[in-house]
Amino acid sequence: MTSADVAREAGVSRATVSYVLNGVPHQKIPETTRQRVWDAAARLGYAPSAAARALRTGRSEIVLGLLPDWPIEHVLGRLIQQLTNAFAEAGLTFVVHSSAHPARPLRDIWKAMTPAAVLALQDFDDVEAEAMRAAGIEVVMAMHGSPGGEPRPPLVSEQPIGALQARHLAAPHRRLGYAYPDLPGLDVLAGPRLEGVRAVCADLGMPEPDVRTVPLDAAGAAEAVKGWLGADPPVTGICAFNDNVALAVLAGLSHLGLRAPRDLAVIGVDDIPGASLAQPPLTTVVRDTDAIARGLARRVVDSLGGKETPAEPVRDDLLLRFRESA
Known part of the structure; x- marks a missing residue:
C-alpha cells in the first residue's frame, strides 16, 4: 500500500495524506478530514515509510x-x-x-x-x-x-548516592568501609559513589573509608569482611556499590557465622527484588529511574529542537528504604 492508495480511499489529495500522517504543523486541515485519512490508512494497513521520512527531513x-x-x-x-x-x-x-x-x-x-x-x-x-x-x-x-x-558535568550524578549511604551510617558508626564491585567496567559508577562516601567522611572528621573489592561469592566476600573487622580501628558500617554487592557482604558475614547489623551494618543501592528477601532484609537507596528517564529524554528532545539544555544533572530524587541490615 502507498499513500496514493490512502488518498483514493479517503477521497483526498496525496499531499493531504502526507500532511496528516506525518503530523506536519501549520496545515489547516479539518478534523473530520484528518480522521478520514487515519481511518483509511487503518483499513488499508498503511504506515508512513520511516526511510522516506528520514530522506525528506534529513x-x-x-x-x-x-x-x-x-x-x-x-x-x-x-x-x-x-x-x-x-x-x-x-x-x-x-x-x-x-x-x-x-x-x-x-x-x-x-x-x-x-x-x-x-x-x-x-x-x-x-x-x-x-x-x-x-x-x-x-x-x-x-x-x-x-x-x-x-x-x-555528567547528565546523571552518582556522588549523592554514596553521600546518602554514608550519612545514614555515620551517626552510629565511627569508621566506614566501601564494598567496591569486582567488575572494572563499573568504575564510572563506583568511583563517584565512593567519592560521595569520602566527602561525607571528610566533612564529619571520620577516617577515610576502607575500600575493598567484593566478589559475588560468599567465600571471597568473607575475606573482605575479615579485613574490615580486623582493621585498626575496625570498620562497623559498609556502604556497598549496589544491592548485589551488599548481598555478597551479607553472604560473607553468614559464611563466618556473623550477622548484620550486629557485627557489620550494610547498606546497598537499587532495591532489587531480592533485597527485601535477604537475611536480614537489606537497607538500600532507591533511585527515581522514571524521573531520570524523563529528564534524559527531555534533554535530547530539547537539543534536537535547538533549545539550550541545563548544565546541571537531571533530577534524581533518592529515597532510603530502611530495613534491618543497617
Missing part, C-alpha cells in the same frame, strides 16, 4: 542508546524501558545497542542507522563523537562523562 526518528559491557539487570532493564516510553511520548524510537563482546563495532551501528541522537550510558572517545557529528547526528550525549571533550 534525519531519522531514532535515538540510539549505547550500553557498555555491563550486566543488564533489574535497574538497568527498568531504565531502558522507561527511556523507551519517554522517547515514544516525544515521537521518537529508542533503540539499544550493547557493546558486550562480540558486538559489531560502534561505528558500524550508527552509520547503518543514522539516528537523530545518540545517548550513551558511558563516555566514548572524542574521535567517535566528532565522527558522529560530522555524519549529521545532531545530538551526542553521555550519562556519565562528556563526549567530544565538552566541559560539562
